[in-house]
Every structure is written in C-alpha cells, then in structure tokens.
Amino acid sequence: MGYRYACADFTFPLLPHQNALELIHLMGFDGVDIGLFEDRSHLQPSDVFKNPQRGGEALAESVSRAQIAVADVFLQTDLDFSVKAVNHPDAHIRSGERGQFEKLVEYALAAGSRHITCLPGVHFEGEAYERSYERAVEELLWRVSRAKDAGLVFSVEAHLGSIAETPEQAAQLVRDTDGLTLTLDYTHFTKVGIPDERVRPLIAYASHFHARSAAKGKLQTVLEENTIDYDAVIREMQRTQYKGFIGVEYTWTQWENCNRTDNVSESVSLMKLLKQAEQKSEK
Numbered sequence: 001m002g003y004r005y006a007c008a009d010f011t012f013p014l015l016p017h018q019n020a021l022e023l024i025h026l027m028g029f030d031g032v033d034i035g036l037f038e039d040r041s042h043l044q045p046s047d048v049f050k051n052p053q054r055g056g057e058a059l060a061e062s063v064s065r066a067q068i069a070v071a072d073v074f075l076q077t078d079l080d081f082s083v084k085a086v087n088h089p090d091a092h093i094r095s096g097e098r099g100q101f102e103k104l105v106e107y108a109l110a111a112g113s114r115h116i117t118c119l120p121g122v123h124f125e126g127e128a129y130e131r132s133y134e135r136a137v138e139e140l141l142w143r144v145s146r147a148k149d150a151g152l153v154f155s156v157e158a159h160l161g162s163i164a165e166t167p168e169q170a171a172q173l174v175r176d177t178d179g180l181t182l183t184l185d186y187t188h189f190t191k192v193g194i195p196d197e198r199v200r201p202l203i204a205y206a207s208h209f210h211a212r213s214a215a216k217g218k219l220q221t222v223l224e225e226n227t228i229d230y231d232a233v234i235r236e237m238q239r240t241q242y243k244g245f246i247g248v249e250y251t252w253t254q255w256e257n258c259n260r261t262d263n264v265s266e267s268v269s270l271m272k273l274l275k276q277a278e279q280k281s282e283k
Contacts (some may be wrong), residue, residue: 001160002278003237005271006031006071006247006249010041011263017042018241021066027268031071032063033210033247034111036104039079040253046257056110061114070113071245072208074157075104086143087121087135087163094139101143107149115208115244116147117183120156121163122171134159136163137176144179153207155181157245159188167198181207185249186228187214191256196229203236209271210249219256223269234277246274 007029012020020042024032035041036048048055062072077100078084088094098134101118108116121136123129140156147154158170167189174180184206193216203209211233213226234240248270251264 002275003242004030004071004243004245005274006033007036007267008033008249008251009043010035011248011250011267012038012232013040013042015129018062018065021062021068023264025066025068026137027264028271029068029187029248031069031245031247032066033071033245033249034059034073034113035076036073036077036107037076042233043076045075045100045103048107049100049201052103052106053110056107056112059107059111070108070111071247072115072117073104073108073111073113074117074183075100076119081119081161082122085121085124086118086139087124087132089124089127089135090227094135098139098142101146105146105152106233108152109150113154114151115155116159117155117208118143119162120158123163133163133173137173140173140180142169144177148179153181154179155183155207157185157188157210159181159185162184167202170202171205181205183208183210185210186233188230190214191217191219196232200232200236203233203242204240206242206244208232208244209237209242209246211246211274212248213261213266213270220250220258220261222261223273224268227270231277232282234260234274235281238281248274 007024009020036045123132158164164170164173182205213221213223215225215227248267251258
C-alpha cells in the first residue's frame with residue numbers, strides 16, 4: 001500500500017477555495033493541506049476562528065464535495081512569524097497564542113483533520129538563544145499535551161529564521177519536547193546549502209512531510225533544477241515506517257520568488273516522481 005499524497009490549498013491562491021479543492025482532487029491527490037495564514041491564504045484565522053466549530057464544519061463540507069480529506073491544518077497568525085511567535089517574551093502575546101491554538105484544535109477536529117502544524121518560535125534579539133529556546137520548549141510542551149488530549153498529532157515546521165533553523169537544532173527541539181513531531185520540509189535547508197545527509201535523520205521525527213523542488217539559493221524551483229534526492233527520502237521513510245501524508249507544497253507568492261513555477265505541472269510531476277520512487281524501493 002502506497003503513501004497518501006496531499007496538495008496545499010495555498011498552491012492556488014488565485015482560485016476560489018472550492019475550485020482549488022476540486023482541482024487538487026482532479027490532479028489525483030488524496031488530501032489537502034490547509035493553510036490558515038493570516039493575510040496570505042484563502043482561509044483566515046481571524047475569520048474562521050470567530051466560530052471554530054462552524055468554520056471547521058464548513059471546511060469538512062467543502063472537502064467532502066471535492067472528494068478529498070484534510071491532511072493537515074497549518075496555523076500562522078501573522079505574516080511576520082516573530083510578531084506572535086509561540087515563545088514571544090511578552091506573556092500577554094503568549095497567552096493570546098495559546099487561545100488561538102485552542103481554536104485551532106476545535107477547528108481541526110470539526111474539519112475532520114487529525115494533524116495540525118504550527119511554527120516553533122524564534123530566537124529573539126537581545127536575549128540569549130537558550131532563553132528563547134527554553135520558552136519555546138515550554139510552550140510547545142503545552143501544545144503537545146493539549147493536542148494529545150484532543151486526539152490530534154501536533155508538529156512544527158523547522159524553517160529558516162526559526163529557533164530550529166538547522167537540522168541539528170530541529171532534532172534537539174524534538175528530543176527536548178516529549179511528544180513533539182515535525183512537519184519536515186527539506187527545502188528550507190536545501191536553500192542555504194545544507195546537504196540531504198544532514199536532514200535525512202529528521203524523517204524519524206516526522207509526522208507530516210512537505211515536498212517540492214529546491215536547490216541551493218532557490219527555496220522553490222522547477223523539477224529539472226531540483227537537488228533533493230527524493231528516492232533517498234522515500235527509502236528512509238520506508239525504513240523508519242513513516243505513516244503520514246506526503247504533502248506536495250508549492251506556493252505562489254513573491255516571497256523567495258515562489259511565483260515562477262507552473263504549480264499544476266510541477267505538483268503532478270513531483271507526485272509522479274515520488275510514486276515512482278516508492279515502486280523502485282519496493283523491488
């Protein structure tokens with residue numbers, strides 16, 4: 001039995017949301033990764049969290065009509081990921097973000113998702129890395145516990161500019177935060193020249209996976225320029241008995257020049273490559 005594949009709804013920001021969901025189905029995907037990114041996605045936390053239960057139920061109806069499943073719900077409450085970081089020095093902001101997480105849990109459950117993702121926090125200027133890190137662990141432990149009580153798997157995406165911007169920092173964060181998992185995206189590491197070999201051990205900690213083409217200096221590019229060894233990724237997933245979705249996650253935004261790919265063609269081509277890698281590794 002092969003892996004289940006998802007495509008992000010924010011891959012197609014110019015389409016109405018229902019049309020994006022239906023396109024994802026037509027492209028052959030099993031599920032959708034939902035982006036709740038304030039000011040940059042179809043669905044806005046400030047809108048759907050007014051009534052998380054009703055908002056989640058509306059999403060469940062939409063994905064049902066599109067004949068796909070919700071693979072993950074990814075929350076980012078501000079475009080600048082430091083402004084409302086989970087480990088912000090301001091206790092009032094941290095408390096507010098806990099409240100947002102509670103709404104995320106309610107929303108995801110109503111939508112039929114069993115997986116949620118957030119950002120891990122950042123290193124704040126003016127204080128030691130260790131202090132920012134300690135607050136991140138404290139806040140993420142609370143979220144792990146809350147998600148577990150609700151029957152959800154919770155993960156963070158280690159990314160450039162975060163408290164875990166190297167593979168080694170990401171691994172340490174997971175080890176120090178019992179129950180935490182990763183939404184693993186090689187491309188943040190590939191872009192700055194970190195080789196696959198340093199990233200690959202993180203697959204053992206992953207509950208969700210983001211795949212797209214990348215190369216040194218390019219967070220997102222076309223498949224012909226891709227340098228990530230996805231054959232090796234699939235082999236490691238099988239070795240570590242990875243159980244989650246593989247989310248093909250192209251974006252369409254001026255940020256990092258991520259508006260220069262044909263996201264339909266690239267998404268289908270990468271999913272095909274990943275499925276071929278599955279077949280080769282099973283022989």
